[in-house]
Each structure stands twice: as structure tokens, then as C-alpha cells.
Amino acid sequence: MLKYVKQFCCSLLFICVALGQAVTAHAAEQSSSAASFSAEQAHRAVTLTGFTRPRTRLVLVSEVSARCTDVYADVGDAINEKSAFADLDTTFIKLELQGNRADQRRLKSDVNYYEKESSRYKNLVGGKHAAQSQLDGIIRDLVTARQQMERMRIDEMTLVERLRRHTIKAPAGWRVIEREVEPGEWVTQGQELGVVGDFGTMLVPLALSVREFEALKAMSGIKLFLPDSGVHIPAVIERVSPDFDPDTRKINVDLQIEDSGANLRGGLRTELSLSMADEGGSVVVPESALTRAYEDWFLVLPSGERVRVFVQGRGEKEGTMRIRSAQVKPGDQFLLSPSKSN
Numbered sequence: 001m002l003k004y005v006k007q008f009c010c011s012l013l014f015i016c017v018a019l020g021q022a023v024t025a026h027a028a029e030q031s032s033s034a035a036s037f038s039a040e041q042a043h044r045a046v047t048l049t050g051f052t053r054p055r056t057r058l059v060l061v062s063e064v065s066a067r068c069t070d071v072y073a074d075v076g077d078a079i080n081e082k083s084a085f086a087d088l089d090t091t092f093i094k095l096e097l098q099g100n101r102a103d104q105r106r107l108k109s110d111v112n113y114y115e116k117e118s119s120r121y122k123n124l125v126g127g128k129h130a131a132q133s134q135l136d137g138i139i140r141d142l143v144t145a146r147q148q149m150e151r152m153r154i155d156e157m158t159l160v161e162r163l164r165r166h167t168i169k170a171p172a173g174w175r176v177i178e179r180e181v182e183p184g185e186w187v188t189q190g191q192e193l194g195v196v197g198d199f200g201t202m203l204v205p206l207a208l209s210v211r212e213f214e215a216l217k218a219m220s221g222i223k224l225f226l227p228d229s230g231v232h233i234p235a236v237i238e239r240v241s242p243d244f245d246p247d248t249r250k251i252n253v254d255l256q257i258e259d260s261g262a263n264l265r266g267g268l269r270t271e272l273s274l275s276m277a278d279e280g281g282s283v284v285v286p287e288s289a290l291t292r293a294y295e296d297w298f299l300v301l302p303s304g305e306r307v308r309v310f311v312q313g314r315g316e317k318e319g320t321m322r323i324r325s326a327q328v329k330p331g332d333q334f335l336l337s338p339s340k341s342n
Contacts, residue, residue: 042282054197107149114142207250300338
């Protein structure tokens with residue numbers, strides 16, 4: 001009887017071992033065939049605020065002293081097609097120009113006279129009817145008159161240029177930001193008369209860290225959001241300072257707004273959203289990949305081993321979760337739906 005009992009126990013033990021091996025093999029086969037995914041680097045949204053400003057500001061300064069006679073544009077107005085901002089009194093400069101041209105006419109008459117005299121005295125000297133010294137004196141007077149006439153021509157060009165500068169000019173289409181002169185006011189040389197700006201091209205200056213600047217360059221298309229009007233406008237990187245700001249220790253970057261039809265003005269608040277890699281080591285996983293036991297959350301490796309994780313919240317994409325664990329890195333493989341593979 002004891003012999004039969006031992007044989008029965010041995011048979012039962014063999015069946016249990018075989019059954020356990022079959023179950024393990026089946027579980028391993030299911031784990032290896034179950035769908036898996038790669039953990040992705042978690043990102044966080046960083047919003048930077050900047051304000052619009054004209055691409056270029058130009059200070060208008062008088063180069064001459066005179067009384068202001070006309071101002072053609074007020075604050076907010078566009079400079080006219082003639083590029084004129086203001087006119088200064090030209091009375092005295094025109095009188096100087098008239099006197100110069102009168103002197104030129106007199107010198108031209110002298111030059112003609114000396115040319116005729118020198119030609120006549122050359123014949124007289126050749127015929128021994130006049131002294132050579134008389135011819136030399138006439139030629140000297142002719143050369144002097146010609147030099148004086150050339151000098152008067154240079155003075156005329158100087159006066160014409162000074163006359164031109166009695167009109168204070170600015171690029172056509174630019175808008176007046178500041179106006180510091182009124183008709184009838186005496187203007188001195190070097191006095192600031194106004195400020196104009198190129199509002200046809202708007203910039204948004206930003207101060208970025210190195211990581212923020214790299215994230216900006218990686219963007220396929222830059223969009224700025226105007227919270228006050230609720231619209232998005234495209235922009236491009238216009239210029240980057242090769243130096244850094246010693247106060248902020250950041251890189252100064254100017255974004256140029258490409259939508260010229262947005263009718264923008266200076267001082268509008270804009271927001272730029274950057275997607276930055278999370279520095280805390282967080283990753284994003286599908287919500288279906290998480291399993292819970294008591295108060296703990298786990299991911300399951302393709303081998304069936306569980307990895308404990310800390311759930312931080314929902315990810316940027318729908319159906320994803322942000323998790324953190326010292327044993328989980330971007331690119332690691334886990335089961336997509338471990339509950340279905342059991």
C-alpha cells in the first residue's frame with residue numbers, strides 16, 4: 001500500500017511541474033507577443049512675453065539754424081511722398097546763393113576779357129610791339145580769375161546743399177513717434193525736431209536662455225499670440241545678438257512679424273510658446289501602460305518584470321501620462337496594455 005502511495009505522489013508532482021512550465025511558457029509567449037511602446041521625453045510649455053516695436057527708429061535733427069516755417073506731419077501721421085517732415089526759413093541762404101551767382105557772372109566776364117587780352121598781347125609780343133612782362137601780367141590775372149571762379153562754383157554747391165538741408169526729411173511712409181517743433185519756432189543746429197519709426201516692419205525683442213534659443217531654432221514655424229486681440233501671427237528670426245546681456249545673462253533675439261496686413265502698432269503684448277524638454281527626467285507614456293497595485297503605479301517590461309513609477313499628471317497629448325522613475329529613461333520599451341496580456 002505504501003508503495004502505491006509513493007508512486008501516486010511522484011506522478012502528481014511531475015504533473016504539477018509540467019503544468020507550471022507550460023503556464024510559464026505561455027505567459028512568456030504572451031509577453032513577447034504583446035504590443036510594446038517606447039517611453040518619450042516629457043516636455044513643458046514655456047511662455048515668453050514680448051512687446052512689438054518698429055524695426056527702426058530715426059531721430060530727426062536739424063543741421064542748420066533757422067526759423068521753422070512748416071511742419072507737415074503730427075504724431076501718428078505718415079511721412080508724405082516727398083519725404084518732408086518740416087521746412088526751415090530759406091530767405092538768407094537764398095540771398096547768399098544769389099550773391100554767389102552774381103559774383104560768378106562777374107568773374108566769367110573777367111575771364112573772357114583776360115582771354116581776349118592775352119590773345120592780343122601774344123600777337124603784339126610776337127611782333128615786338130609789346131613787352132613780355134605785360135603779357136605775363138595778363139596771363140596771371142587770367143589764371144587768378146579762373147581760380148576764383150572755380151572757388152565760387154564750389155561755394156555755390158555748398159550753398160545749394162545747405163539750402164537742401166533746410167527741408168527736414170524722413171523716409172516716406174514712416175510714422176511720426178515724437179514731434180518737438182512748431183511753425184515759427186527758432187531751430188538751432190543739432191536740435192532734435194522729432195522721432196519717426198518704420199512701422200511697416202514690426203519686431204518683437206526677446207531675451208532667451210541658451211536652451212530656449214535652441215528650442216526656438218528647432219521650431220518649424222514660429223507663431224506669436226496676441227492675447228489682447230486673440231489672434232496668432234507668423235514670425236521669423238530677424239537678428240540674433242552675438243553677445244549676451246550682462247544684466248539678464250541671456251541672448252537678445254529679435255523676431256520679425258511677417259503679417260504686414262495685421263495693422264500693428266508699437267507696444268502690443270505678444271506671447272511665444274516654446275516646448276522645452278523636462279529637466280527632471282520625466283517621460284510620457286500611454287495611460288493604458290500603467291497598472292496599479294494598492295497605492296503604487298507600475299510599468300511592465302516585455303519580460304514581465306514590473307517597474308515602479310511616480311505619476312505626475314496627464315501629458316500634453318490626450319491619453320498620455322507624465323511619469324518619473326530612476327529606472328525609466330526615454331526610449332525604454334514597456335508593454336502597451338499589460339492588463340490584456342495577463
